[in-house]
Amino acid sequence: MSLTNRNYFEFFSLPKSFQVDADTLEREYKKLQTEYHPDKFADASDSERVQVLQHASLINDAYDTVKSPLKRAAYLLRLENIDPEEHNQSHLQEAFLLKQIELREDLEMLTAKKDLDGLEKMKGSVTSDRNTMLQNFEVCYLASELIEAKSLYNSLQFLFKLVDEIEAAEEKLLDY
Amino acid sequence: MALLSISEPGESKPTVHAIRKRAVGIDLGTTNSLVATADAGKVQTLCDHKGHCLVPSVVHYSNDGTVMVGDKAVEKGSSDSRNSISSVKRLMGRGFNDVDYDLAYEITENADGGMPIIETSAGSKNPVEVSAEILKVLANRGEEELGGELDGAVITVPAYFDESQRQATKDAARLAGIKVLRLLSEPTAAAVAYGLDRKQEETVIIYDLGGGTFDVSLMRLEQGIFRVLATGGDTALGGDDFDRAIINWIISESGLDEKLSYDRRNAITAVARDAKHALSLDEKTEVSFENWSATLTRDTFNNLIDQLVESTIKACRRVMRDARMDISAITDVVMVGGSTRMPRVRERVAEFFQAEVHTEIDPDQVVAVGAALQADVLAGNKYGDEVLLLDVIPLSLGIETMGGLIEKIIPRNTTIPVSRAQQFTTYKDGQTVMSLHVLQGERELISDCRSLAKFELKGIPPMVAGAAIIEVTFQVDADGLMEVQARELSTGVASSVVIKPSYGLEDKDIEKMITDSFTSAAADKDARALQENRVEAERIIEALENALVEDGNELLDDNEIELLNEGITKLREMITKQDADAIRTGAEALNKASLVFAGRRMDSQIKSALKGHTIEEYD
Ligand SMILES: Nc1ncnc2c1ncn2[C@@H]1O[C@H](COP(=O)(O)OP(=O)(O)O)[C@@H](O)[C@H]1O
Ligand SMILES: [Mg+2]
Numbered sequence: 001m002s003l004t005n006r007n008y009f010e011f012f013s014l015p016k017s018f019q020v021d022a023d024t025l026e027r028e029y030k031k032l033q034t035e036y037h038p039d040k041f042a043d044a045s046d047s048e049r050v051q052v053l054q055h056a057s058l059i060n061d062a063y064d065t066v067k068s069p070l071k072r073a074a075y076l077l078r079l080e081n082i083d084p085e086e087h088n089q090s091h092l093q094e095a096f097l098l099k100q101i102e103l104r105e106d107l108e109m110l111t112a113k114k115d116l117d118g119l120e121k122m123k124g125s126v127t128s129d130r131n132t133m134l135q136n137f138e139v140c141y142l143a144s145e146l147i148e149a150k151s152l153y154n155s156l157q158f159l160f161k162l163v164d165e166i167e168a169a170e171e172k173l174l175d176y
Numbered sequence: 177m178a179l180l181s182i183s184e185p186g187e188s189k190p191t192v193h194a195i196r197k198r199a200v201g202i203d204l205g206t207t208n209s210l211v212a213t214a215d216a217g218k219v220q221t222l223c224d225h226k227g228h229c230l231v232p233s234v235v236h237y238s239n240d241g242t243v244m245v246g247d248k249a250v251e252k253g254s255s256d257s258r259n260s261i262s263s264v265k266r267l268m269g270r271g272f273n274d275v276d277y278d279l280a281y282e283i284t285e286n287a288d289g290g291m292p293i294i295e296t297s298a299g300s301k302n303p304v305e306v307s308a309e310i311l312k313v314l315a316n317r318g319e320e321e322l323g324g325e326l327d328g329a330v331i332t333v334p335a336y337f338d339e340s341q342r343q344a345t346k347d348a349a350r351l352a353g354i355k356v357l358r359l360l361s362e363p364t365a366a367a368v369a370y371g372l373d374r375k376q377e378e379t380v381i382i383y384d385l386g387g388g389t390f391d392v393s394l395m396r397l398e399q400g401i402f403r404v405l406a407t408g409g410d411t412a413l414g415g416d417d418f419d420r421a422i423i424n425w426i427i428s429e430s431g432l433d434e435k436l437s438y439d440r441r442n443a444i445t446a447v448a449r450d451a452k453h454a455l456s457l458d459e460k461t462e463v464s465f466e467n468w469s470a471t472l473t474r475d476t477f478n479n480l481i482d483q484l485v486e487s488t489i490k491a492c493r494r495v496m497r498d499a500r501m502d503i504s505a506i507t508d509v510v511m512v513g514g515s516t517r518m519p520r521v522r523e524r525v526a527e528f529f530q531a532e533v534h535t536e537i538d539p540d541q542v543v544a545v546g547a548a549l550q551a552d553v554l555a556g557n558k559y560g561d562e563v564l565l566l567d568v569i570p571l572s573l574g575i576e577t578m579g580g581l582i583e584k585i586i587p588r589n590t591t592i593p594v595s596r597a598q599q600f601t602t603y604k605d606g607q608t609v610m611s612l613h614v615l616q617g618e619r620e621l622i623s624d625c626r627s628l629a630k631f632e633l634k635g636i637p638p639m640v641a642g643a644a645i646i647e648v649t650f651q652v653d654a655d656g657l658m659e660v661q662a663r664e665l666s667t668g669v670a671s672s673v674v675i676k677p678s679y680g681l682e683d684k685d686i687e688k689m690i691t692d693s694f695t696s697a698a699a700d701k702d703a704r705a706l707q708e709n710r711v712e713a714e715r716i717i718e719a720l721e722n723a724l725v726e727d728g729n730e731l732l733d734d735n736e737i738e739l740l741n742e743g744i745t746k747l748r749e750m751i752t753k754q755d756a757d758a759i760r761t762g763a764e765a766l767n768k769a770s771l772v773f774a775g776r777r778m779d780s781q782i783k784s785a786l787k788g789h790t791i792e793e794y795d
Binding site for chain 1: 554592595
């Protein structure tokens with residue numbers, strides 16, 4: 001089987017969509033890994049090994065992409081010939097950007113106060129905003145409102161990063 | 177295939193007589209190393225003739241160039257610690273400046289790069305060479321056991337090893353002439369040893385506290401696939417630090433001067449280690465050093481080491497967090513490494529994970545056992561269901577950007593193999609060269625991350641600034657080793673990548689070391705031949721001279737004697753020279769020249785024998 005001319009969803013026998021059946025993804029990923037892992041080719045020729053290495057890398061990248069909602073969103077846009085990173089944040093609504101600045105200030109303040117509960121609460125609310133936005137992305141994507149979908153993707157980038165930062169701040173406070 | 181396996185009841189199944197591949201698993205440890213081999217799931221650890229299986233990872237270099245490894249090197253080291261290299265694994269792939277702890281031997285900084293060089297009285301040695309000596313001994317054991325040259329080996333590395341450390345390990349294997357089937361992470365090997373692949377679904381913690389490294393890994397085992405979900409630990413934390421805690425205790429209790437000579441430090445370390453081992457069994461132990469002695473109780477010891485144990489727990493917490501997993505999800509905890517024999521360690525680990533900890537398999541051997549099982553499979557000796565081991569990259573891989581910041585390209589805990597492409601552009605008109613600095617680590621600032629290598633991309637087609645787009649692909653293979661490729665996108669021109677590892681050896685260095693070892697092996701062979709030929713020539717001369725004294729005047733004329741004497745003088749001269757071949761030819765010539773003489777002597781001896789016979793008979 002050649003992997004090179006397929007989209008990442010096809011690797012895992014999944015339809016090209018924002019909804020992903022996690023069980024199918026896991027099952028098919030394991031199947032592919034079993035087939036293409038370099039360990040299965042420990043005795044093969046060098047050129048074969050190079051090819052297998054590329055295949056296995058591609059499979060891992062496909063899995064990461066399909067599994068992560070953010071990467072999946074970007075990938076779907078790319079498949080529609082939209083560059084998700086183009087002029088990325090400049091076109092976002094001012095209200096959204098102001099809100100982001102505000103949230104970041106909150107994060108700094110909670111960190112300075114070593115307020116773990118506050119951080120946990122903040123994480124809850126940002127995560128829920130993020131989930132709503134993911135649903136909105138799917139709606140736009142299905143309706144082929146790709147410009148709006150792209151704008152949602154760029155907003156989502158902010159929210160995913162913010163959640164990471166909140167977690168990093170929590171980790172620091174807990175002294176992991 | 178299916179037809180082949182149909183068999184009548186009572187009939188044995190047809191067997192395929194494939195040639196068995198000779199494969200071993202090697203646990204190349206900081207303190208101890210071990211080699212094992214597996215056949216159809218049965219593992220044997222290989223021991224020396226005294227029954228010692230663990231090979232202390234110590235290499236001793238003598239003035240005359242003799243290299244000793246293992247127990248013998250440890251023995252030598254007690255009186256000559258400067259030439260006894262221990263814990264060399266801690267230096268693998270590291271820089272001179274990383275060594276911020278005491279060593280019993282002297283290291284200097286390599287002139288062109290930060291690599292630490294060990295100064296022995298047999299000359300300068302780099303860590304890769306020293307490791308290769310250990311590997312050679314282990315491989316030899318395997319060859320003796322399996323009866324021939326090895327087809328390959330699985331060598332284990334701590335999961336936490338970064339790229340340079342893995343590369344250094346692989347280089348050492350190459351230098352030792354070993355084909356590496358896979359660099360396997362130690363926790364994965366431990367999980368394989370426990371046969372956890374037989375289970376359906378498990379979430380396992382592998383807690384490995386050895387002599388110089390601590391590793392904790394969270395693994396998910398599902399239907400024959402082992403997947404490392406997250407790893408953490410510390411490459412500079414292990415039993416040595418627990419020894420040091422006792423050494424410091426001795427120093428402060430006894431009022432010794434902290435500045436100890438190499439040999440006294442070695443002696444005090446041995447005392448500390450014995451005490452530590454004793455406390456794994458007993459509640460207290462007597463500690464004496466020189467003419468001081470005192471009792472160390474387990475409670476006191478536990479206090480001394482609490483900080484160290486706690487820092488391992490912290491790493492466990494971090495791993496759980498990285499995997500976004502709750503402690504209650506853990507089904508098994510596997511203990512690996514000699515230091516997990518310490519009761520305090522077992523207690524704290526059990527307490528933290530609220531799970532029973534597995535210690536059934538000897539924690540010293542468990543890694544080699546798993547490596548052997550995997551080596552058997554990878555070499556192609558298939559037996560039933562194979563397990564697939566998916567590993568992750570332990571530390572994020574990134575590149576230096578403007579202002580000393582690092583941009584992550586492959587985040588840590590990404591399943592390997594993996595490849596990621598990144599695009600760069602030129603900033604000057606006509607620019608044809610570009611350099612990239614690759615680092616590994618989690619921090620934002622490059623000064624907090626480990627430098628892996630500098631790459632120079634050459635042969636970029638000259639264009640105006642910003643027009644050339646260079647796509648750089650970072651490929652990390654299943655061993656965690658990195659390769660870099662670069663291509664200019666608009667023209668499709670591939671640029672060549674020149675790698676300068678930060679703390680490792682360049683390819684050409686290794687090639688040279690391999691050739692050197694071949695030439696020195698060849699030189700050794702020549703020296704032996706020279707010696708053998710000299711001995712043989714001297715034997716011929718001596719025999720001839722004796723014969724001449726005994727029978728020369730009787731059996732040879734003056735001319736003949738003169739010729740033989742000339743031959744002797746000539747060969748004597750050759751013996752003083754270094755040409756082994758000339759000596760051999762000279763010796764053969766003299767032998768030939770004396771054939772007539774030898775023949776006549778034989779005749780005369782037979783005659784005299786007959787004479788004697790006759791005399792006896794008629795006496
Ligand atoms: N009974 C014991 N109690 C405490 N520590 C022990 C015991 N046996 C071995 N060790 C320690 O285990 C360490 C070596 O463990 P090992 O797993 O062989 O190390 P490595 O994997 O680093 O080579 C040494 O520091 C040694 O002192
Ligand atoms: Mg070990």
